[in-house]
Amino acid sequence: MESQIFEMSDIDIAWCPGCGNFSILKVLKLALSELDIKPEKLVLVSGIGQAAKIPHYFRTNFFNGLHGRAIPPATAIKVVNPDLTVIAESGDGDMYGEGGNHLINAIRRNPDITNIVHNNMVYGLTKGQASPTSQIGFKTPVQVKGVFLEPFNPLALAVALDASFVARAFSDDIEQTKEILKEAISHRGFALVDIFQPCVSFNKVNTHKWFKENTYYLDNSHDPHDRGNAFQKAIEREKLPLGIFYRNDKKSTFEENVGVYRQNKEPLALRKIERKNKLSDLIKSKR
């Protein structure tokens, strides 16, 4: 399937020229088309922020909700209709700041959704304040003396919670990012993909060049089923590893656990509800 199927005609993209979001948009379309996922069977769920505008540049179903709240609706959409491929996508402020609690609990709940986080270590839409992943010393108009909060480490958090799939990518590397996304989307269970993405307007420290120089890819010696080792990799700070850190293929998903699909595989959302007899019996039993 050609990625053209996801293209929209005549759109006015709100991102700055050179923004890493463009590559992510392109790569995601490529990954989905190579996986042969049709626009009608896909739902992009996003929050608010520059990254969260992605559904508006994508021909598919979408739910562009509230800031920080992409994961809860994505979880619910998947559980009421498991036939859909559901991707929750937003920036680091949205997913790790405003919506941090949802990330933690989505990992525990393990819905079969993919969580893509555009991580540029800065707030773009609100013009340059620190994000949860901003590095110590990063100066902004608000953090005037530089950030002194410990940067949020999404990968370490996810591995600590035994998330079913944990990866990091870099937006400039189209091929590698595409492969990581394909793995993540195909993975059964919650898949977190943190994507480094340079912000050309508000982050003059973590630039295209900086990411290039400060990252490296995990090689074949890394066993993604080794949780201890994955955690070690997740807390490396000298150079930041990229690739699939960890996966646990044995976990059951939220959809499998809720019970409505044990006997009947038809999506809940598409079932015809016939309750009259059951309800009548239930009412009679309450005597």
Place this chain on the structure above:
Amino acid sequence: MNAPQAQKKDEVSVVLCGEAGQGIQTVEQILARCLKLSGFHVFASKEYMSRVRGGSNSTEIRISSKRVSAFLDRMDLLIPFHKGALKHVEKRISADTIVLGDRDIIPKDSRMPVNKYIDIPFSKIASDIGGRIYVNIIAAGVVLGTVGVEQRLLTNFIREFFSKKSEDVIEKNIEAIKKGYEIGTQILNSGKIEFAMCSSPKVKEENLLNGAEAVGLGALAGGCEFLSSYPMSPSTGVMVFLSQQMQDFDVVVEQAEDEISAINMAIGASYGGARSMVTTSGGGFALMIEGVSLAGMLETPVVIHIGQRPGPATGLPTRTEQADLELALYSGHGEFPRIVFAPGNLKDAFSLTQKAFNLADKYQIPVFVLTDQYLIDSLMNLPLLDIPDTRYESHVVRTHKGYKRYELTEVGISPRGIPGFGEGLVGVDSDEHDEEAHITEDLVLRKKMVDKRLKKLDSIKKEIVPPELIGASNYKVLITGWGSTYNVVREALQELGREDISFLHFKQVYPLYEGTRDYLQKAHRNIIIENNATSQFGKLIKLYTGMDIEARILKYNGLAFSVEEVAAEIKKILGKEKI
């Protein structure tokens, strides 16, 4: 203390009072079910502290030959389980109240106005059976004995009630209830208490429900397929009820990490095509408010049940109030339509919750069901709920190529598609959007979209649930109320026996019934009754009718109105003036 005098009553109010953990709730359940199975009308209402052990909690159980459905101050029988009990219900003890209990529970200083007292050594009997834990079951037995329930029912009933317990525990509970029953029968035969309640086989066939179950059954009847919530008293009962029905009814019930997640999940589920709801209380709902606005903007149906309790902030977590009407009315930034229901009784709770799902779906809006702790925790028999046509009205359409989620239409309602059903694509956006849900700053279109959303109000107003007038239509005095005060005001008016007073009860508080002004204008005197401090519904009425109801009966100490209290307040207001 004097020996109790004989008295005949066709209705009795029994109050049990004890510490949290002494099994008051269990007794309430046992008595209500057993009495109802025996054909007596029952009504049980509880007030309790926000703690798991200790304190003082009480339950009132009214047992009657005729239907009863409201809280009374009067106590005919009082069974205290601990030393603080009499103090706790002191103000309700009258010269006719008969106290049944351990002698040492009655305070030695006789300032406590206990006139009639029957010594029952509950603790000793319980210890003989196997421990203090059986006190509550013995007490239940005593009540059943004094009322004259058939003894043969007891064993089976206890067996069934404790079916999940071990045989030993079941046997001891049977022994306890029988022992209590014997004592009750002796009291009855001694003539110290004389009840003349008649049982009716019809009652046996009725439902025995509390408010949470009524809301839950309404949700099932309304096609609810998804509930996400965070536990919060007093609304949790609805989540518990639906959890128990998950398997039989294919409902997803998820305990969310917080209320923000809960409502965003519910909206997501609804977008995905499942009928969804949340259940919460004031503080939890406060966290959901951005989500309410989201539902308004996305035009995605969601049913919001708020079991009100006193605020601000944590307030009185286990008590009752009607003070979140304005919160529900004005929740959510921006302007968008909504509907607010306020069931007056359990039948309303069932039918309005069902209706809430249908209307949420039809108009693609948030619909509120406002109850409170009093309604949620009231347990009573009522005629078997009538299942209306459960072929619930679905308004979801199969999409076609080129489908536009927010197509501009004359009535403001765009046909609602769901993803994966049809050939079209379904987008929704919290930003202002065009017909295909894409973000826009086209300000001409913005205005069209606001108008489209608000236009739905025109249709909504055509099917407002009208208020119910109780009493004659040629009233001189009109009492206006809403929500859970329905039964208590009704009974207070029966007690007053004045044909010139009628009661106008609102089950839908917003949009306000358009004939409201006519009702109010007809009265020489208007009185409003609300379980809050600022007459929130009165303010709403003033906003939409221009009429100010100055005579107010307001209660906000955390407790529900009692029948006597309402009657006295009405008398007090009317006593001052000539109608």
